[in-house]
Amino acid sequence: MLRHGCRVAVVTGGNRGIGFEICRQLSRLGLHVVLTARNESSAKEAADRLQGEGPGLVMGTRLDVTEDDSVSSTFTEIARRHGSIDVLVNNAGVAIDGPALHRAAAPNFPLVDETLATNLYGAWRCSAAAIPFMLGRGYGRIVNLSSTMASLELALTPTSPAYRISKASLNMLTRVLAAELEGTGILVNAASPGYTKTDMSPDATRPVEDGADTPVWLATLPGDGPTGGFFYERQPLAF
Ligand SMILES: NC(=O)c1ccc[n+]([C@@H]2O[C@H](COP(=O)([O-])OP(=O)(O)OC[C@H]3O[C@@H](n4cnc5c(N)ncnc54)[C@H](OP(=O)(O)O)[C@@H]3O)[C@@H](O)[C@H]2O)c1
Incomplete structure (x- = not known):
């Protein structure tokens, strides 16, 4: 059982990349972090690596955001064990429809389905599972890891249609949830981490410390604070 009164943050896809760094930064700020990953041993190992990084405890728990049956029961168990769910960072994401794989005019729908299953439905499912616990305490912060590639105003190239559409839909989910939850104490925002060096973007040079900064600020x-916004480097980004 966690120390009473500390904020509890659940981070999806926390075992590597930007999600792992978000867990590290939240722990350093004193939040108790439930680092989730779709593989149980990855979650535990990653959580172990963060012990002692900050005043907050880090616990590893298995969570595959695409599993309709288990997400709700996992959130219920997290709330039971740790007393609350105050923060949800929907970080888990896939980018599997690179330029060579398909175009919007000749779509590979299995790739589209797989992308939406994680990037849109996964975040939606986790939000729906967490919100009842947040409403119960009149406090919540939901952060959706979006992308500059989702921006209708800025994205004018045809690459990665499934990824772009999934993240643009995630931005709309952010707006809809924020409107629905107005006045409840729950703030819902989307963040672009920027083109950040991880397994997803190995050619990038931006460090994960910078990619995690805006999501952690929103968390x-x-x-x-704002709700229903889309931010990059703590500044509003064009939807
Ligand atoms: N890096 C960038 O340049 C960039 C730019 C804009 C937006 N983003 C967004 O930022 C977020 C993090 O990206 P990243 O660069 O850190 O990516 P990454 O290194 O590829 O890590 C992705 C994470 O998501 C997890 N994941 C994938 N499917 C999952 C599922 N069904 N259930 C639970 N976890 C799942 C992965 O788990 P496994 O280890 O099990 O695969 C991994 O932990 C993503 O939403 C991404 O779209 C990244």
Whole structure:
């Protein structure tokens, strides 16, 4: 059982990349972090690597965001064990429809389905599972890891249609949830981490420390912070 009164943050896809760094930064800020990963041993090993990084505890738990049956029961178990769910960072994501694989005019729908299953439905499912616990305490921060590639205003190239559409849909989910939850104490925002060096973007040079900064800022907003926004480097980004 966690120390009473500390904020509890659930991070999806926390075993590597930007998600792992988000867990590290939240722990350093004193939140208790439930680092989730779709592989149980990956979750435990990653959580172990973060022990002692900050005042917050880090616990590893298995969570595959595409599993309709288990997501809700996993969130219920997290809330039971740790007393609350105050923060949800929907970080888990896939980018599997690179330029050579298909185009919008000749779509590979299995790739589209797989992308939406994680990037849109996964985040939606986890949000729906966490919100009842947040409503119960009148406090919540939901952060959706989006992408500049989702911006309708900025994205004018045809590459990775499934990824772009999944993240643009995630942005709309952010707006809809924020509107629905207005006045409840739950703030819902989307963040672009920027083109960040991880397994997903091995050619990038931006360090994960920078990619995680805006999501962590949104995860720890004060009560009068924004909701329904889309941010990069803590500044509003064009939808
Ligand atoms: N890196 C960039 O340049 C960039 C730019 C814009 C947006 N983003 C977004 O930022 C987020 C993190 O990206 P990243 O670069 O850190 O990617 P990454 O290194 O590829 O890590 C992706 C994470 O998502 C997890 N994941 C995938 N499917 C999952 C599922 N069904 N259930 C639970 N976890 C799942 C992976 O778990 P496994 O280890 O089990 O595969 C991994 O932990 C993503 O949403 C991505 O779209 C990244």
